[in-house]
Amino acid sequence: MTRKERFGLFASFLVAALSTAAVRADQVADIRKNGELVCGVLGTDEPESFVDPKTRKIIGYDVDLCGAIARRLGVLPQIKQVSVAARIPELLQGRVDVLAASLTHNKEREAVIAFSVSTFVTGQRVMVRRDSGIARIAQLAGKKVVTVKGGTQEPNVRKAVPGVDVVTFETSPQAFVALQQRKAVGFVNDEVSLLDAYGKLGAAQKEYVVLPENISTEVLAIGLRKNETALKTIVDDTLRALEKSGEAEKLFLKWFGPGTRLNFKERNFKLETDRIAE
Amino acid sequence: MAQLDFSAVFSGEFRDWLISGFLLSLRLMVMTLALALPLGAAIALCRLSSVAALRWFGAASVEGIRNIPLLMHLLFWYFAMPELLPAAARDWLNTHGAETICAVIALTLYTSSYIAEDVRSGIRAVPATQLEAARALGFGYLVSMRRIVLPQAVRITIPPLISQTLSLWKNTSIATVIGTAELMYQAQRVETASFRGVETFVLVTVAYLGVSLIITGAASWFQHRFPVRAS
Amino acid sequence: MIALLENYWLYFLVGQFPGGPLGGLALTILLGGGALLLALPLGVLLGLGRVSVSRWLRWPVTTFVYVVRGTPLLMVVFWAYFFLPSLTGQKTGQFTTMLAALVFFNGAYLAEIVRAGIQGVPRGQLEAAQSLGLGYAETMRRVILPQALRNMLPSLVNQFVATLKETSLGYIIGLSELSFIASQINIQVLTQPLAVYGIAALTYFLLCFGLSRLSYRLEARLARSGPEALPA
Numbered sequence: 049m050t051r052k053e054r055f056g057l058f059a060s061f062l063v064a065a066l067s068t069a070a071v072r073a074d075q076v077a078d079i080r081k082n083g084e085l086v087c088g089v090l091g092t093d094e095p096e097s098f099v100d101p102k103t104r105k106i107i108g109y110d111v112d113l114c115g116a117i118a119r120r121l122g123v124l125p126q127i128k129q130v131s132v133a134a135r136i137p138e139l140l141q142g143r144v145d146v147l148a149a150s151l152t153h154n155k156e157r158e159a160v161i162a163f164s165v166s167t168f169v170t171g172q173r174v175m176v177r178r179d180s181g182i183a184r185i186a187q188l189a190g191k192k193v194v195t196v197k198g199g200t201q202e203p204n205v206r207k208a209v210p211g212v213d214v215v216t217f218e219t220s221p222q223a224f225v226a227l228q229q230r231k232a233v234g235f236v237n238d239e240v241s242l243l244d245a246y247g248k249l250g251a252a253q254k255e256y257v258v259l260p261e262n263i264s265t266e267v268l269a270i271g272l273r274k275n276e277t278a279l280k281t282i283v284d285d286t287l288r289a290l291e292k293s294g295e296a297e298k299l300f301l302k303w304f305g306p307g308t309r310l311n312f313k314e315r316n317f318k319l320e321t322d323r324i325a326e
Numbered sequence: 327m328a329q330l331d332f333s334a335v336f337s338g339e340f341r342d343w344l345i346s347g348f349l350l351s352l353r354l355m356v357m358t359l360a361l362a363l364p365l366g367a368a369i370a371l372c373r374l375s376s377v378a379a380l381r382w383f384g385a386a387s388v389e390g391i392r393n394i395p396l397l398m399h400l401l402f403w404y405f406a407m408p409e410l411l412p413a414a415a416r417d418w419l420n421t422h423g424a425e426t427i428c429a430v431i432a433l434t435l436y437t438s439s440y441i442a443e444d445v446r447s448g449i450r451a452v453p454a455t456q457l458e459a460a461r462a463l464g465f466g467y468l469v470s471m472r473r474i475v476l477p478q479a480v481r482i483t484i485p486p487l488i489s490q491t492l493s494l495w496k497n498t499s500i501a502t503v504i505g506t507a508e509l510m511y512q513a514q515r516v517e518t519a520s521f522r523g524v525e526t527f528v529l530v531t532v533a534y535l536g537v538s539l540i541i542t543g544a545a546s547w548f549q550h551r552f553p554v555r556a557s
Numbered sequence: 558m559i560a561l562l563e564n565y566w567l568y569f570l571v572g573q574f575p576g577g578p579l580g581g582l583a584l585t586i587l588l589g590g591g592a593l594l595l596a597l598p599l600g601v602l603l604g605l606g607r608v609s610v611s612r613w614l615r616w617p618v619t620t621f622v623y624v625v626r627g628t629p630l631l632m633v634v635f636w637a638y639f640f641l642p643s644l645t646g647q648k649t650g651q652f653t654t655m656l657a658a659l660v661f662f663n664g665a666y667l668a669e670i671v672r673a674g675i676q677g678v679p680r681g682q683l684e685a686a687q688s689l690g691l692g693y694a695e696t697m698r699r700v701i702l703p704q705a706l707r708n709m710l711p712s713l714v715n716q717f718v719a720t721l722k723e724t725s726l727g728y729i730i731g732l733s734e735l736s737f738i739a740s741q742i743n744i745q746v747l748t749q750p751l752a753v754y755g756i757a758a759l760t761y762f763l764l765c766f767g768l769s770r771l772s773y774r775l776e777a778r779l780a781r782s783g784p785e786a787l788p789a
Contacts, residue, residue, distance in 0.1 A: 217505055230416060539627060
């Protein structure tokens with residue numbers, strides 16, 4: 049082993065040893081002591097979480113859910129912006145208490161973090177330029193698509209279209225700019241985010257089309273650290289209570305319903321379970 | 327925290343990704359050097375020229391490029407510049423690896439401005455009498471430069487140039503922001519897919535350090551083998 | 558372009574402040590200045606280590622400096638980003654992460670500048686101090702370092718310019734510094750990438766060029782009048 053490798057190994061053992069020393073006893077008690085719930089949100093994914101250009105504050109569906117959980121805990125919500133690629137490490141490192149960051153609940157992630165009751169169900173789709181002549185997902189083989197780094201988009205599209213070329217950027221809106229600049233023929237993202245971006249196009253809408261096939265179903269949920277059973281119970285109770293009182297549906301309609309860019313007529317899911325299909 | 331497991335990160339497709347990223351980083355460095363060395367030398371000659379307009383152009387290029395971060399150059403050449411091209415040129419660019427091409431353009435311009443300054447210092451370190459003697463013998467300016475001054479300047483300039491190569495090697499990592507699939511980009515990809523940050527970053531750090539040490543070693547060897555002679 | 562400036566100038570200058578964390582140009586300057594100020598003591602310590610007579614001090618410090626200088630800054634940023642909270646046990650945000658990475662990285666570069674500065678002080682100074690009976694630490698503190706630091710000023714300003722440019726890497730970890738904000742504005746406006754990125758580039762240029770002119774003038778003054786040029 050060279051000196052460099054030895055040095056690297058020593059450094060990583062040091063980090064590993066010190067990480068285990070930083071395990072929290074009970075997160076709920078800590079949150080109540082600090083008087084605030086730190087929520088990791090994307091801030092770049094309208095309408096789940098985005099920067100309001102007028103007030104320059106971060107608002108959205110995820111932000112409101114975070115507010116509800118904070119209220120239940122009796123503390124103030126603190127919104128912290130995280131990137132797609134780093135949101136899970138940020139949660140694991142203790143920089144945020146929970147993740148309300150358009151986070152997909154899947155089996156691979158269950159090995160590292162825990163998920164709340166599902167808060168949203170959507171699919172992942174591809175938006176293409178009309179003049180590319182692409183009407184089906186399979187036609188993307190050998191072509192270039194763009195998306196964000198570090199999410200489920202890249203693995204999903206590669207699974208759905210073997211032979212597709214994927215280029216990723218630091219944020220989804222940055223990838224969308226790449227599509228608009230013709231750097232790729234397709235842009236992969238959650239259906240809701242795609243429809244929102246499509247809505248923002250205005251007059252340019254006729255140049256783009258969202259392909260109807262889902263390349264995957266995405267169940268979104270709030271992310272938590274594993275073994276924080278007390279916090280998970282409180283989060284799940286909050287979400288179920290929102291559902292029961294009808295608040296959850298109102299929140300959905302506020303951000304995704306008629307009158308918004310997405311203009312969904314109704315919700316096709318309920319906040320009731322934290323299990324996902326196999 | 328789980329046990330460190332390097333084989334989980336350096337096997338199968340993860341290994342392929344990391345290796346392809348490493349090779350692209352090396353290619354970026356070589357392509358940039360091949361373009362930036364002549365460009366830097368040309369800018370240096372502009373700055374030393376007797377034509378005031380050329381001198382101004384050289385100085386403006388160097389200062390303009392050096393005082394803007396490389397990240398900004400990359401974003402500019404990838405997201406802003408192509409919009410100025412005619413549609414046919416833009417489409418050609420986008421189907422022929424725009425990410426790599428724009429990265430090379432940005433890196434070349436950035437590195438050439440630093441190389442220009444090093445070459446200029448190297449040329450100025452050659453005593454003026456050399457150039458005067460050459461001109462007195464009837465050689466034109468460019469010929470004097472090429473045959474008399476530059477060969478002497480090269481020996482002095484090589485160590486700073488090797489240092490610029492080291493900077494260039496490290497700078498290739500920033501190309502990840504415009505989607506160039508070099509080593510840092512692949513490192514981020516492997517980290518996301520494997521959930522093993524420590525192992526991935528240790529491997530990638532070692533890769534960068536390895537090449538850095540080879541480059542630094544080349545500099546030491548050169549200075550040992552070709553010490554600068556006193557005038 | 559005027560409409561662009563009108564709508565976004567505040568966001569560009571200070572980010573979300575006060576409705577959120579500080580960002581934009583203000584953050585870039587704060588981060589760059591803070592990082593250099595904090596890196597200076599680290600650089601002095603490492604520089605002293607580099608010229609130390611003790612092998613046990615010189616070798617580890619030299620190895621450390623070579624390792625840090627051989628690693629891309631972006632790699633150092635990722636290390637800090639993913640593992641700093643484990644080391645400190647604190648919740649650290651992007652600003653703290655970027656600050657730590659920059660201090661660490663620039664400390665290693667400043668070590669070389671300090672080393673050159675110390676070795677540039679005439680040997681006579683050291684000999685005179687020692688013949689007056691001053692110990693090593695006192696010699697360094699009262700005689701050598703003050704003179705070395707004065708000589709280093711132009712290089713320090715250059716390093717400040719480099720640090721300001723390095724803050725742009727905060728873009729990659731989502732820190733709302735100037736480049737990130739410029740990209741956010743471009744994403745919103747979309748039809749004027751040249752104007753948006755052009756203005757951002759111009760801002761960096763004015764900031765960095767202005768500072769490097771300062772360093773040039775400092776260097777000229779020092780060269781003209783010798784070590785007594787600047788007030789003690």
